[in-house]
Amino acid sequence: MMHRGQAVRGLAAALAAAVALTAAGCSAKAKSGDGSGTGKGGVRAGAGVTDSTISVGALTDMTGVYATLGKSVTQAQQLYVKQTNAAGGICGRQLELTVRDHGYDPQKALAAYTELEPKVVGYTQFIGSPFVAAVKQRIDGQDKGLVLPQAWSASLLGSPYIRVLGSTYDVETINAVDFLVTEKGLKRGDKLGHVYFEGDYGENALLGSEHAAGKAGLTVVEQKIKPTDSDMSAQVAALKQAGVKAIVISAGPRQAASLVGVAAATGLRVPVIGNNSAFAPQLLGTPAGPALEKMYYVASPSLPIGADTPVAKKLVTDYRAAYPKDALDNGIVAGWTAAAVFGEALKKACAAKDLSREGVDKALLTISGHDAGFGMTHDFTDPKAPSSKESAILQPDKSVPGGMRTVRQPSVSEAAKSFTPKTP
Structure with a gap:
């Protein structure tokens, strides 16, 4: 049995080294991280914003453990940018999305963050909880x-600048166990x-x-693994x-496929449920595919890409037209x-005439529904809470x-309702 208190030496050391390498380069930055001034239309502007463009960054994984997810997330965001620009952009400006692939490598992730930080107003994605956590102090203290x-x-909660979309892993897992x-x-x-990773x-x-x-009177048998x-x-x-009767997996798609495939082959035919990033539909074409369809479930912060909603149907049509050779998956939704x-x-x-980082952060805090x-x-009004517990x-x-098909509609379990995520 493994215990979460054991040191995560390799990853922690790599992150510490990467942060140390980037710290000198950012120490002389202005505390606001912005350099704001008034621009086109009387709108206050700052880092990443000119009279013609709004630049945002995407720190993704297209070659590492989450390569499938990273590709889908990025292409969906590129599609959003393309469609938004075709409709006139935002605040009279065109959106620009600058993408960096860090391959789920801590040094590459933090180097990419440092490179883009002066050039963008913010980030539409940053894959990897450990990597985001490693720069959280910088974001909160100076970059903003x-x-x-x-x-x-x-661990990402509590910041007005880093906002978790949907339930955090702890809440999501409580809902998964309730299922x-x-x-x-x-x-x-x-x-x-x-x-778990x-x-x-x-x-x-x-x-x-x-x-x-x-809450349910169960005993957890832990197995810690590396990415x-x-x-x-x-x-x-x-x-x-x-003698477990069910399994939760908090890892990547490849680990989930191996777990379910090996369990089925060795006679451990118990239900397995994963967190939202522990599945990719491409796995259904592997030898583990039949077992995944019979034994596996996924807790998700949204309905799947194949949901029967107007937005989902339009997104499927538009994504297929833009990327006809690529499969549909829930990374597109995310x-x-x-x-x-x-x-x-x-x-x-823009409506508040403030496209500085401070203005964009404040604007998000007003979005409640x-x-x-x-x-x-x-x-998004409470930085200490995820945007949803469902x-x-x-x-x-x-x-x-x-x-993916929906077997239980979005809901919050009673155990999750009474649970407060631990913020830093």
Whole structure:
């Protein structure tokens, strides 16, 4: 059994080294991180904003553990930018999206952040909870550019500049365990396996499973893994020997496919549920595909790309036209939602005649009921809370667009309602 208190030495050391390398370059920056002045239309402007353009950044993973997610998120945001510009842009200015692929490498992620920071008003994505957490102090203290991360760790809460879209991993996992209890037969006294990445993401999710287990009378059997681990045979063997009746996985798509495939092949046929980033529909074409359709579920901060909503249907049509060779997945939903939220903040900032970083941050704090068209309403007025506590439960299904169907509509479990994420 693994314990979350054990040091995450490799990742922590790499992050510390990367932060140290970038600290000298940013120490002389102005505290506002902005350099604001009045521009076109009497609108206050600053970093990343000219009279003709608004520049935003995307720090993504197209070659690492989340390559599939990163590609879909980025292409959806590029589509949003293209369509917005075709409709006249925002505040009389064209949007520009500058993309950097960090490959889920901590030094590359932080170097890319440092490179783009003076050039953009903020970020429509930043994949990797540990990487966002590593620059949180810089963002809060001096940079102050809005960051909408593709990351859901509760450690990112509490900042007016880093805003989590949807439920944090701990809340999401509580909702996931509730689904196992209410609909998959998990009962008091049972053992619940939890396989999770070391670091911010997995350990925050573990807090959720432990809270839910305490409420439901379950025992959590932990298995900590690294993002570089791909074969889950040892973890499955340990969980089978422990006699678990269900499994939560807080890792990447490849780890989830290995876990479910090995479990099915070795006779551990129990329900498995993953956090929102632990699935990609391309997995349905692998040998693990049949087992995923039978045994696997995903907790999600939105309805899937194949949802029966007007926004979803239009996005499917537009995305297929723009990227005809690429599969549909929920990264498209996540990317589009983040871009749309950032766009809404820019529009409100323009109306207030303040497109400085400070103005955009303040504008987001006024948005209390944003509906991105995928079943969730987001409230950004409280930096200490995620924008929603709801989770939809999805199941892999290769017969539907995007490879996921909804088996439980967005909802908040009773255990999640009473849970307050721990902010730094």
